[in-house]
Amino acid sequence: MKDHQEQTPVDAVRQVLSSVVGANRVQQVRDDDLIFEHRVIDSLHVVEFVERIETTFGLEVDGADLTSENFSSLQAIARFVEARQAVS
């Protein structure tokens, strides 16, 4: 079992997504699956998801960061989080 330190950024994002939409919806999702096209998350949950990303990773996601590319897949979100954390 992975402990917190071994958790990859994608795993951490997966965990945040699970907390919003439920673990069973996220289980089958691959890292590069498009989460909107696969209907893993919908418009009703996306605002909450972005807020959880902010609080979990200590980021402030502003308008320019809110792009469909940054939030397209678990991998893309993890890349975005890493990039933002590297800057701050």
Add this chain to the structure above:
Amino acid sequence: MTRGEAERSRCSTLLAKARKVGGAMLRRLVCIHTIDVVGRSTATAPPTVRCDPQLVLHQVTSLDSVVGAAPGQRDWPIIDLVARIRPLGRRLRARRRERNAERLAKGDLAYVATAGADVAAWIWVSREPSVHCRWSGLHFSLEPDEAYIYDLWSFPAHRATGAGAFVMQGLLEDLRRRGEVSRVYGYILRDNRPNQVLTRVVFGFEQVQRVKDLRVLSRLAWQLPFTEDPRVGPCSRPPLASRRRPRGGAVYSADSARLS
């Protein structure tokens, strides 16, 4: 702490509170907003959104349709209150019908979502070459294949049911099917976080310009001249809002090199 110091500390706390309240009141009277102007190609299909399965989309072409009616529904609390005074309520409904008739006469399209007998949400789109949005004060200059999306409204009782996203999806899907419009624009207030997320992340709109407006009593607004960033874009005055402007989202990004 001496008595004098305690007194001074209390005074400064009261002064700080008064400043805060005064500032908030002043901001309601007059304030400057930053507005994000966003755009999207209609070639890409919009995502299918999850919403209340009862919702049905109507494209409105005349006042005989559902728009303009919305009977007995809660709108803004203040409007709802005023509308209970019968003559004022009649006047408000008449004004809404008049305004909608004017929009339809100009060729604007409306898409309305209903849930049973209730109007849940609506959205409008204009294809006029020059559009002045009374709500934001913005002036949009559009090319023949461009359109401006405005007045996305979902009634409070139908919020969190996906009604707003549903009408947006319907509009984008219809424009894509018609094929006459290749690009759509709209605006989002910077502090409207749900709308920012929905428009950009879910529907893939990209930032094309940033503009400031001066707002009085939260109702009257004017676009402030020379605040457009970049200078070339749909909210620039006609010489700058010409065909010269690039149409890719990346070029328009506020963080990329400025256009002159």
